[in-house]
Each structure stands twice: as C-alpha cells, then as structure tokens.
Amino acid sequence: MSDLLGRLRERGWRLTAQRRVVAEVLDGDHVHLTADEVHARAAERLPEISRATVYNTLRELVHRGEVLEVSTDGRAKRYDPNARHPHHHLLCARCGSIRDVHPTGDPLSDLPASQSFGFTVLEVEVTYRGICPDCAA
Amino acid sequence: MSDLLGRLRERGWRLTAQRRVVAEVLDGDHVHLTADEVHARAAERLPEISRATVYNTLRELVHRGEVLEVSTDGRAKRYDPNARHPHHHLLCARCGSIRDVHPTGDPLSDLPASQSFGFTVLEVEVTYRGICPDCAA
DNA sequence: CCTTGCCTTAGATCCTGTCCAATGTAGGGT
DNA sequence: ACCCTACATTGGACAGGATCTAAGGCAAGG
Secondary structure (H helix, E strand, O other): OHHHHHHHOOOOOOEEEEHHHHHHHHHHHOOOOEHHHHHHHHHHHHHOHHHHHHHHHHHHHHHHOOOOEOOOOOOOOOEEOOOOOOEEEEEEEEOOEEEOOOOOOHHHHHHHHHHHOEHHHHHEEEEEEOOOHHHHH | OOOHHHHHHHOOOOOOOHHHHHHHHOOOOOOOEEEEHHHHHHHHOOOOOOOOHHHHHHHHHHOOOOOOEEOOOOOOOOEEOOOOOOEEEEEOOOOEEEEEEOOOOOHHHHHHHHOOOOOOEEEEEEEEEEEHHHOOO
C-alpha cells in the first residue's frame, strides 16, 4: 500500500485533497475500517469531506485492486489496505472485527474442474469465523 | 432437509400455515433463494403471508441449523436448504447466483495455531468467486 | 490563466432487514 | 368439543448501509 498515491497518479488518477486524505487514512494503522470509520478519520483532517466521496473513492480503490473489500455477514463492509499480499480473514462473529491470516494450502487447487459448473473461477476467499478474545471476556 | 417439518415438530416448534409454506418452498428446488424470493414463492400459495414472518421463520431455521445463511458481498443474503451436508460455495460476481461445491482439503486444519490471535475458531467458509455461464454469454 | 471534464457535495432515495403494538391462532388442558 | 394462553403473524414504521442526482467546484493540460 505504500506509495499508493504515486502509483495512482501514474495511472491518470486525478489527485484531490479528498482522495489524498482517504488514502492516508487507509495507509495509517493497518486495521480494517468500515466506510463510515474511514469517513470519520478523514473528516478529522478535512472536515468538509462528504460520505459520498469516501464511498466513491473506496469503490475506485477496490476496482483498481489497491484495497480489498471484505463483507462481514450483513454488517458494514470493511476495507483492507493490504490488497497486495494475498491473505485470508478471521472474523469475529460477535463484534465483526477482522484479522488477516495466512493459512497453508491452496484452496484454488482444491476445486476439481468437475465442480466448476461452467464458471470462470477468478478467486477464492477463505473466512474463518470465531469469537475474538475481547468478546470472549 | 427432507422431513424438516417432522424434525421441527419434535422439537416443539409450533406449526402454522405460514411456516409450513416457507419450509415447502425451501424444500422445493434446491436453489439458493433470497428472503424476498422465498416470500414471493410463499405468497403464491398463501397470499397474505407477510415479509416479517418469512424473515422470522428463516432466522429460526438458521438458528436451528436447518438452513444455511450465505452472505453475498452486500447483496441480499441467500438461504441454503442443504445445511445438513457440509459444503462450500461458488458465487457469480455478476448476478449473485450460487452453486454448492465440495472442494477437497480441509481449510480448518490449514490455519496454524500461531495464526489464531486468541480467537476461538468455530468454522471456515470457502467462497469461490467467478462468472457463471449465463453472465459470460 | 483558461477551459474542460472529472470530482465533490448534500440530500434524496434505495434496499435489506428489524422492530413494534395490535390481532390471530395452535394445541394443551379440561 | 371448547377455551385459554402463550406464541405467531401482520403491516407499517424504522434503521443502517450504500448509491444516485443535479448543481457547483477545481485539477491539470494547453
């Protein structure tokens, strides 16, 4: 994620104050924030920034493969700045918090061709679900 | 899923016309319907049935382990009547349709203890994403 | 420094899903 | 066979997340 801005500018991304702030927020603590959390942190530095812009920017970043969107069972989606290194997620079923994990094995090769049903398979996502230490207490 | 009603009655589930219809819809084609699709099909047989009841009933069935709830990236959740046999899902990134798949390998054992971060890990879900034949055409 | 086309904005709107208070009813008890 | 009562159902309001819209703003190439 570092030098995200440089990479984007090279690809003709128009650089605005709002986009810079959103990128900086994501580049900060590598936690998995919801869109509204990103908005809140961005608004600390740029109070006028609108929710719509944050949503737009996040959508852009996801499309460009710079950020990963993680759905958490009907809760707000979370955004993972660590899109450049493949990994999976461990999700707390109670509070929705997320950790990155790196399981062994390759689930993509675990899907026999006979099971593809004509789909063009693009990716696998492995989600471990459990209770985090905070919620267990 | 067959004889769902029998199993539920044994466990003291009050049997109403509405619940019977919802169970019948799920027991019909083994596709993965959204709550509103279940409601639409149920309403063909029992026109007065309300959305709230369908949601309530689905929630109950999920709690009792008779039906699996599958989140599809921010779209409406889908309900999988095939909860009794463990399996994973292949999801069309375009239209949201789902197929059941049975990959080889055991992803639960692929998570080293060092990666648990103190979580009590309860389950794994593997989601293959791709484009279904219909959407590819 | 001007122009143009992309960005941003606030607020309306949409979609899913839940909540509520009022009404209905399954099924055990008699 | 009938009555009770606890549990279900209803529809409409509501809430959260996300998208859309039309108007105005501004980056950056010329």
